Structures are given as C-alpha cells and as structure tokens.
Amino acid sequence: GENVEQHPSTLSVQEGDSAVIKCTYSDSASNYFPWYKQELGKGPQLIIDIRSNVGEKKDQRIAVTLNKTAKHFSLHITETQPEDSAVYFCAAPGGGSQGNLIFGKGTKLSVKP
Amino acid sequence: KAGVTQTPRYLIKTRGQQVTLSCSPISGHRSVSWYQQTPGQGLQFLFEYFSETQRNKGNFPGRFSGRQFSNSRSEMNVSTLELGDSALYLCASSPYMDPRPGELFFGEGSRLTVL
Numbered sequence: 108g109e110n111v112e113q114h115p116s117t118l119s120v121q122e123g124d125s126a127v128i129k130c131t132y133s134d135s136a137s138n139y140f141p142w143y144k145q146e147l148g149k150g151p152q153l154i155i156d157i158r159s160n161v162g163e164k165k166d167q168r169i170a171v172t173l174n175k176t177a178k179h180f181s182l183h184i185t186e187t188q189p190e191d192s193a194v195y196f197c198a199a200p201g202g203g204s205q206g207n208l209i210f211g212k213g214t215k216l217s218v219k220p
Numbered sequence: 221k222a223g224v225t226q227t228p229r230y231l232i233k234t235r236g237q238q239v240t241l242s243c244s245p246i247s248g249h250r251s252v253s254w255y256q257q258t259p260g261q262g263l264q265f266l267f268e269y270f271s272e273t274q275r276n277k278g279n280f281p282g283r284f285s286g287r288q289f290s291n292s293r294s295e296m297n298v299s300t301l302e303l304g305d306s307a308l309y310l311c312a313s314s315p316y317m318d319p320r321p322g323e324l325f326f327g328e329g330s331r332l333t334v335l
Contacts, residue, residue: 139321150224150310150326151263158320196263200321204276205314206253206268208324213262 109134111199113211120187121219128214130197131179137199140180141208142171145194154195155182187218221246224327226311232333238299241330245292245313251275252294253324254286257308266309269294270316298332306334 110133120126132140138159143151157164157171157180164171170183184191194213201207225244233239245252254266265278269288286296292313298305308331312324 141321141323143326148328150312150328151324152326153323156323201265201278204251204253204268204270205316205319205321206251206312206324207265207276207278208263208321209265210263 109137109199109201109209111197111209111211113197113214115214116212117215117217119217119219122187122189124187126182126184126187126191126216126218128182128195128197128216129179130181130211131177132199132209133178134199134202135175135178139200140171140173141198142182143196143198143210145196145213147193151196184216187216189218189220192216192218224311224313224325226309226327226330228330229328230331230333232335233301234335235301235303237301238297239301239332240295240297241309241311241332243294243296243311243313243327245294245311246315246325249313249315249325250292251314251316252288252292253312253314254294254296255310255312255326256280257310257329258306263310266296301334303334306332308332 141156145151173180197211198208201209253268268276288294308329310329312326
C-alpha cells in the first residue's frame, strides 16, 4: 500500500521568510497529492492540491511542486505571516475509494513576528 | 453553507464502555469518511460510507463500526473501549461527483478520552 513520509516535523521561520515542506510517496500509481492545514482545535482544511499531470501549481503565496520520477512533492509558502502558523499535512490516495487518503505525520510550522 | 458538524465535541469514557459519534455532512455531500487522529499515529483512515453503504475500510479492529443514514448523516461506534482509543475522531464529507480523489471537507472532530 501507499506510504507517505513528511519532513521536517517542525519548522520555525521569521515572518516574511519562505517555508518548504517535503513529502515522498511510495506508490508510483498515485495521481493526486493534497496539502491540508490544521489550526489548533480545528479539522484539517485543504489549501492546495496537485494531480499527476502537472508539475507545479500556485495559489497566491502557496505553491506545490511534484516530481513523479523521484516520487516526491513539496509545499512552498512565500512571505510567511503569523497566521500561517499551523500543522501542515501532505497526503496521497490510499486506494479503494475517494475518501481514503494516506497522510504524512505533519509539520508544525511556527512563524515568528 | 454550513460545514461538517460533529457531535459531541468532547467526551470522556472509561475502559470497556462503548461510544457513538455523530457526523452531519455538508448539504448535498453523499460521501462520509472517518479518521482517527493521534499524536503517535497521525491521521488514519477508518472507513467511508456512500449511499448508506460502506465503500472502504481501514486497518482497524471490528470494535470500530459505522453506518450512514438516508440523509447522509453518519455515526461511528467504538465498543469495548481501550485506553489507546483516546483520540480526535474526524469526519470528512465530499460530494462524490467525480470518481477521482478530491477535496475532503473535515469537521472539527470529536475528542474522546478513555480513562
């Protein structure tokens, strides 16, 4: 089955700096890679996703890149703000149904003012 | 549009008891998935329901069960609670209009503590 590894587990940056979180996956057939943000006391919320037919996707200060050959994908946040502080999860399809995602262990991002 | 609603938000049980958690999906969403979130294991898929049928099941013991009603609301049940069942239980809904994987809309979760 699919296995997703996420690094780093914690990341601290100064406001205005960039943050990069990396994930690797094991199943070369995986074709969908979402990123979720979880704030304290809340459920995860999708912030961006990418399908395997594209190599990069951007949405304002957030971008995701995908390298299918190396089986890794990354989240890039530019011009970080204190409200970006949260736990970020990458994921890949677990198979069998739409709702089955295999999540990475998460990255706790702290943005210092 | 109202989001995914989970009840209760917090509950405390003792070992051996059973618990039922409820989830109301976003209106029009027909698929409901359940996840267990713990500090050690992270987010783990429990099961998914669509049109009152279990579509998929994760690697959890039979003590974990669920169901979905005709209005798409879902419940999950954990019987004979163990200390290790202490976790945040998250429900996620999706419109299931596309067979490809897509966005899951999560509720805020039900935090279960087993003493």
